[in-house]
Amino acid sequence: MEAITAIYTRQSTKDFIEGKQISSEDLSTILKCGMTAPVGMRRYDTLHLTVVQSKELLDEIMDISDMRTAERPHAPLYKAPTIILVSSRFEREDHIEYANVACVIENMTIAATALGLGSVYLWSVIRVLKNNPGLLQKFNLPEGFVPVSVLALGYPATPFTPKDGPRHEIEVNYIK
Template identity: 45%
Template structure:
């Protein structure tokens, strides 16, 4: 698939089939994440955790439901794979781990689209699990790393077929 077509087809998928994605697809998606730009080339300041354990995903879901007081909340929309992108906080560049994670997640989302997989960028549930030290430990993060963003990935219940028109939706001013 061409890049511009993948960009035009990518959407936030909010309904997934239960079947797991292939290891081959996951490997390429993770490599796409690793190819993302990271501030100052500090790739060792970033970490990815892949979760395909349905019991752990359910624990995260329950924590999000409790935190946001929404018993029907389904933060992963049934996606069987979750990639949590974490970063090492840097006093000289506050929130750089969030910016780096956003680049990593977008690369992975576009790679997933190229495979016909759905994905959705996630952030809110991370506030819930980050406040629960027991659940946070389940991510097995290196010391000093904090979750910054996540991507749910899976086979969408409706195939990605709509190619949206690429148009300017954000106001732009050009200074010459």
């Protein structure tokens, strides 16, 4: 898929096909696109990616989080078979690390879209990890790294069709 089309087409998947795993080739491409994101002062060493495909660990997150509601019975992971946790070492007072992580996640979500995969940026899961040290320990993060954001990946239950324009609007002012 062409880049602009992939950007217009990207949408959050909140219903993945249960048990349909993404291929290792697609996962590798998505990770490499994440690694290609812009990062302030080229501090790629302050970032870390953790791929989780263990059903046991994904089920544990679901059980501990207990965010299921009538409208979202499969929250917070929506049956995704793969999640990628992006962690960072925090070194700067201005917290540029959050912007770095968002760039990595966004690159990966566009790549997933271009590959025909569903994805969703998950902030809520971070609170679950931070509130449950025993669960976080299972992610084997390197010393000093803090979980910042999660990207869930899989096949969308309802496949999306390519879009040729934006689905949302943000107000713009021009100064000429």
